[in-house]
Amino acid sequence: xxxxxxxxxxxxxxxxxxxxxxxxxxxxxxxxxxxxxxxxxxxxxxxxxxxxxxxxxxxxxxxxxxxxxxxxxxxxxxxxxxxxxxxxxxxxxxxxxxxxxxxxxxxxxxxxxxxxxxxxxxxxxxxxxxxxxxxxxxxxxxxxxxxxxxxxxxxxxxxxxxxxxxxxxxxxxxxxxxxxxxxxxxxxxx
Amino acid sequence: xxxxxxxxxxxxxxxxxxxxxxxxxxxxxxxxxxxxxxxxxxxxxxxxxxxxxxxxxxxxxxxxxxxxxxxxxxxxxxxxxxxxxxxxxxxxxxxxxxxxxxxxxxxxxxxxxxxxxxxxxxxxxxxxxxxxxxxxxxxxxxxxxxxxxxxxxxxxxxxxxxxxxxxxxxxxxxxxxxxxxxxxxxxxxxxxxxxxxxxxxxxxxxxxxxxxxxxx
Numbered sequence: 001x002x003x004x005x006x007x008x009x010x011x012x013x014x015x016x017x018x019x020x021x022x023x024x025x026x027x028x029x030x031x032x033x034x035x036x037x038x039x040x041x042x043x044x045x046x047x048x049x050x051x052x053x054x055x056x057x058x059x060x061x062x063x064x065x066x067x068x069x070x071x072x073x074x075x076x077x078x079x080x081x082x083x084x085x086x087x088x089x090x091x092x093x094x095x096x097x098x099x100x101x102x103x104x105x106x107x108x109x110x111x112x113x114x115x116x117x118x119x120x121x122x123x124x125x126x127x128x129x130x131x132x133x134x135x136x137x138x139x140x141x142x143x144x145x146x147x148x149x150x151x152x153x154x155x156x157x158x159x160x161x162x163x164x165x166x167x168x169x170x171x172x173x174x175x176x177x178x179x180x181x182x183x184x185x186x187x188x189x190x
Numbered sequence: 191x192x193x194x195x196x197x198x199x200x201x202x203x204x205x206x207x208x209x210x211x212x213x214x215x216x217x218x219x220x221x222x223x224x225x226x227x228x229x230x231x232x233x234x235x236x237x238x239x240x241x242x243x244x245x246x247x248x249x250x251x252x253x254x255x256x257x258x259x260x261x262x263x264x265x266x267x268x269x270x271x272x273x274x275x276x277x278x279x280x281x282x283x284x285x286x287x288x289x290x291x292x293x294x295x296x297x298x299x300x301x302x303x304x305x306x307x308x309x310x311x312x313x314x315x316x317x318x319x320x321x322x323x324x325x326x327x328x329x330x331x332x333x334x335x336x337x338x339x340x341x342x343x344x345x346x347x348x349x350x351x352x353x354x355x356x357x358x359x360x361x362x363x364x365x366x367x368x369x370x371x372x373x374x375x376x377x378x379x380x381x382x383x384x385x386x387x388x389x390x391x392x393x394x395x396x397x398x399x400x401x402x403x404x405x406x
Contacts, residue, residue, distance in 0.1 A: 025260030026404055052365035053304025056312065060303055063404060064265050143268040143289065143303070150302050150365070151357045152290050154319050155377035155386050171206050178199050 001101030002147070003134060004086065004109045005050055029072035030062040036079045043090040048098060053150055061144050241287070241297065243271040245341045254344040254398055258309070259406040263342035268303060273340035275299055275316065277330050277349075277374075277392075284323035286316070286338065299323050299374075305365055308338050308345040309402040313365055314372045320390075324376035327390060328352075336372060336394045345399030347372040352392045354378050362391055370396040 266272035285298030294300035299318035306312030318324035
């Protein structure tokens with residue numbers, strides 16, 4: 001369900017990308033879009049919300065574009081449709097959280113991703129999976145959305161040292177094998 | 191087995207030796223070759239920056255109080271350097287990027303694009319590598335000041351806490367809060383090479399810096 005919610009966000013971005021000018025801040029149309037995203041899905045006596053990191057990415061992106069009324073209406077339409085899918089699935093399964101919705105199958109998710117990709121292509125956008133992570137990029141290739149976890153890998157790169165250590169180990173083993181062969185006369189000398 | 195000792199083993203040792211030399215001095219050879227290439231250039235070199243920099247380090251003035259309208263600032267795009275981060279009492283002095291992919295971590299520290307930017311009144315979540323720009327994060331002490339200079343203003347946060355948590359611990363940060371704060375993190379232990387499940391988190395409360403009104 002996490003991917004479904006990510007796709008919901010991507011579907012909104014598909015239309016966002018066709019926005020014309022750059023003007024920081026939220027105009028009234030963008031505020032409407034954000035309100036629609038923030039309201040969540042009320043079902044089974046609870047409200048299932050979009051994770052905060054996705055709302056923040058929406059705000060960070062909307063802060064760099066200007067939506068027209070028509071664009072906002074179309075986006076809100078996509079949001080409404082996605083919400084109806086979530087509501088329908090939640091009503092069917094009794095889910096009250098994203099974690100519970102995650103147990104749903106991939107068929108619905110794949111249908112949504114396919115629709116989003118078609119819409120993205122019209123707006124010259126790319127939406128897809130980068131190493132199993134849903135990513136949205138604009139025409140210049142810049143990332144505008146990522147479903148990756150907030151905390152990244154920030155450790156040192158072990159590969160060069162690992163290779164050196166492995167090579168060194170091989171040297172030791174090879175030397176040891178040669179010594180053993182000679183020490184214990186494991187072969188006949190010419 | 192004479193073939194093994196007179197042919198196989200020497201070849202093996204040579205191959206391993208070349209591998210070690212390549213890994214240890216290969217980068218130096220690259221630098222040397224670059225100098226040689228420069229001496230024999232046949233056309234003007236084309237320099238392409240790896241990222242866009244919208245931060246002027248030597249800017250004459252940068253607000254550190256008050257309010258700014260969103261329309262008055264240049265918002266960084268993903269991958270842009272838009273500032274610099276330093277921590278009092280430590281060696282941390284890094285370029286600040288919007289975005290936290292490997293590219294940003296290679297050149298500095300990066301703001302998670304699912305968090306807020308300084309001045310947005312939210313959590314600003316910033317990561318960096320423990321063997322480069324955040325190698326001295328462990329020296330940050332409670333009460334010290336984190337200074338974040340951006341292209342649109344200068345922000346200061348007071349360190350309130352540091353702790354080690356699992357990377358998957360979602361209680362390590364609050365991305366829903368409407369109170370501006372900063373969270374820095376890096377892999378732990380600091381000398382870990384490779385994949386580690388723990389992160390060292392440093393938390394800071396907002397002290398000063400212009401607040402951005404996103405609705406104007």
